[in-house]
Amino acid sequence: MGGLYAIYSNKEKLGRPHLTSNHSLFGAAAAASCLGLGIVGSVVLHPDFGLDKTNKTIRFAHKMGARVTLALAWTAAFSGLYQMSPSTSVLIAFGAPLLVFAPLALM
Numbered sequence: 001m002g003g004l005y006a007i008y009s010n011k012e013k014l015g016r017p018h019l020t021s022n023h024s025l026f027g028a029a030a031a032a033s034c035l036g037l038g039i040v041g042s043v044v045l046h047p048d049f050g051l052d053k054t055n056k057t058i059r060f061a062h063k064m065g066a067r068v069t070l071a072l073a074w075t076a077a078f079s080g081l082y083q084m085s086p087s088t089s090v091l092i093a094f095g096a097p098l099l100v101f102a103p104l105a106l107m
Helices: 002-013 022-043 058-084 086-107
Strands: none
Touching: 022 058, 058 086
C-alpha cells in the first residue's frame, strides 16, 4: 500500500493521469485483490478468532484467490517491463524464471 501511495502522489505531483495502461490496471487489480484477501483471511479464516475458520469452501476460494492475485502481480510486473524495454532477450530473461517456478509458487 505504501508503494501505491508513492505512485499515486508522484503522478499527482507530475500531473499525469492514473490507470491508463495495462500495467497500471493489472497492478491495481493485484493490489485490490491482495488487500481483499488479507481482510477476508484476517476476519474469516484466522485460526484463533476467525468467524468461519473451518469452512473448507472459503479456504479453497481464499487459496485460489491468492493464486489469481499472484498471476495478476506477475502480469503487472511483466507488462511494466515490456513498456520500459520491449527487447525480446530482456523479456525472456525475466519471464523464463517466472514460467519455470510458477508451478512451485502456485502449489
